[in-house]
Amino acid sequence: MVHMELSRIMISETSDHQIIVLKEKDGQRSFPIVIGLHEAWAIDRAVKEIPTPRPLTHDLLSDVITQLSGGIERVEISDLKNNTFYAKIIISQNGNDVEIDSRPSDAIALAVQGNTPIYVAKSVLEEVCKWENI
Secondary structure (H helix, E strand, O other), X not given: OEEEEEEEEEOOOOOOOEEEEEEEOOXXXXXXXXEOHHHHHHHHHHHOOXXXXXXXXXXXXXXXXXXXXXXXXXXXXXXXXOOEEEEEEEEEEOOEEEEEEEOHHHHHHXXXXXXXXXXXXXXXXXXXXXXXXX
């Protein structure tokens, strides 16, 4: 796994597709992921630490995990199949790690909200870097 960080969020209110860019924490490689508008807003809100009067979906999920004595340890972009990224949210609960299947946008929204590390599988990073060199 390669440690990554959120580098950019590109939001266009005239498009259904938004873009986030992940960059290698200790390197130069980066790649974009296309996400939905609501997820982009959630990530942007978390980055800018904008409070909401009531919990939104990602706030709710984070609160549920905490109330169930869990903590988000890390998120992983674990696979790439047919140009679709797959992610996992790794939750530590009572000394056990639990892997939850997730869309990358939701996992990254939770990671940014909780300042949680983001990792990408080496095979995924190598594949997307091939795209950049075409």
